[in-house]
Amino acid sequence: MYRKEDPRQLSFGDFYLPFGGHLRQDNRWVILAGQIPWQQIEEAYGQRFSENNGCPAKPARMALGALIIKERLGTSDRETVEQIRENPYLQFFLGLSEYQDEPPFDHTMMTHFRKRFDEASLRSINEAIALRAVEGASGDGVVPAAKGKDEDHNDNDHPCPPNKGKLLVDATCTPADIAYPTDLSLLNEAREKSEEIIDAMHAPFMGRSKKPRTYRQKARRLYLAVAKQKKPHPRQIRKAIGQQLRFLGRNLATIARMAEAGMLKGLGKRLYRLLLVINELYRQQLWMYENRTHRIPDRIVSLYQPHVRPIVRGKAKSPVEFGAKVSISLVEGFSFVERIGWDPYNESCDLIEQIEQYRKRFGWYPESVHVDKIYRTHENRKYCKARGIRMSGPSMGRPSGEADVLKAQKKLERQDEHDRIPVEGKFGQGKRRFSLGLIMTKLAQTSEVAIMMAFIVMNLEKVLAGIIFLLCFAWRWLLAGHDDTGGPAVWIMKTRTPAMPTAA
Secondary structure (H helix, E strand, C coil): CCCCCCCCCCCCCCCCCCCCCCCCCHHHHHHHHCCHHHHHCCCCCCCCCCCCCCCCCCHHHHHHHHHHHHHHHCHHHHHHHHHHCCCHHHHHHHCCCCCCCCCCCCCHHHHHHHHCCCHHHHHHHHHHHHEEEEHHCCCCCCCHHHHHHCCCCCCCCCCCCCCCEEEEEEEEEECCCCCCCCCHHHHHHHHHHHHHHHHHHHHHEECCEECCCCHHHHHHHHHHHHHHCHHHHHHHHHHHHHHHHHHHHHHHHHHHHHCCCCHHHCHHHHHHHHHHHHHHHHHHHHHHHHHHHCCCCCCCCCCCCCCCCCEECCCCCCCCCEEEEEEEEECEEEEEEEEEECCCCHHHHHHHHHHHHHHHHHCCCCCCEEECCCHHHHHHHHHHCCCCEEEECCCCCCCCCHHHHHHHHHHHHHHHHHHHHHHHHHHHHHCCCEEEEECCCCCCHHHHHHHHHHHHHHHHHHHHHHHHHHHHHHHHHHHHCCCCCCHHHHHHHHHHHCCCCCCC
């Protein structure tokens, strides 16, 4: 059940502080509250609930606001709730009308908040924030295509507008919180969990039937004999893998016989899901063992996160990463998440779609596209050339024999590499300052939500930095003795955000 809340920004006079005083209008959380499309979020969020059945859910502003606070502060779920309880500005950010000393919700609700949003809804929220920011940051009147730009660029009656702006494109991997997987360690973990499943299935029949043998002590001893070696020989590793496969296959056969006898009813939801993953892991590992290979489609590298896949990146620090692969577009420093995929893919195949998305957002194609070497395929070059888009990097063919032309080309290539730095910096910001460096959530949906929240918060951080810079300029203008009726301070306070400080 969901009761629609009034998404309008609260006024400072209405927010009650029992210990006296008033909220500062130039506080960072107050400013951020004016930059988020709460109305759009409220409408999309309310569609997920019934109007009459169930307990009333928390408001959309509280749910999304709590996720933003967690990502921005880099805290755990429990610490996030404590921060909200202690800070009246955070409570105002969540839409509360007065300060309360009790937490507005339990920390376990954070998991439900992540499940109630999905990648598509958060992507639309991020688009709304970024488009509004780009429109304000660019001085050439950037307007999304939905506001009146033509859609058919091949129609003679509606000629294509000239190309404008720079589009920066790149992809990265967001590592999941899993141990580095090896075939031997995965099989040992699967064997131990299969023994736990046998124990759980036999528990209701304790004393009435004999529990099947599992040889768990022998299997554990054989595993440790190899795992504890510093550098075991490949033949020893293969022999140990075969041993663990036979132990696991025996346990799975035992589970199948117990299931035919009607003993599967005593298995909980968590263990049943784990049993399905173990069966698929056993099939993959047995096939690789018999065919003497280490590659198989949709390879499972974690029992508890079976959606995670190995992604070969070729980096010096970590040639193989385990997590989601994210492709983004960067315009005026603001990120647009184009694709989140768990399976490995070649990001160069997304370039055409990303350019088309740029046209749909702004109404025209970019003047230049700044990419790394993997994107510079013949198909992408041909597509860009047909639309008058300059692709960064060296042009195809032999270098020019003229010294002046060659020097100009080299200078342009260096400038292109310099212009591409912000997209690499955006990934660095997300992995060092925010949570993209290690995704701690376990489900595929909640992991996608965590990734999207990181980019939403990074866009909000850039918006906040721009507003604070303009505020500092405005206050210096006022302190210099200029009239406060028509200077830049008044323009900033009227156009940038409804929660700006008024001139004294």
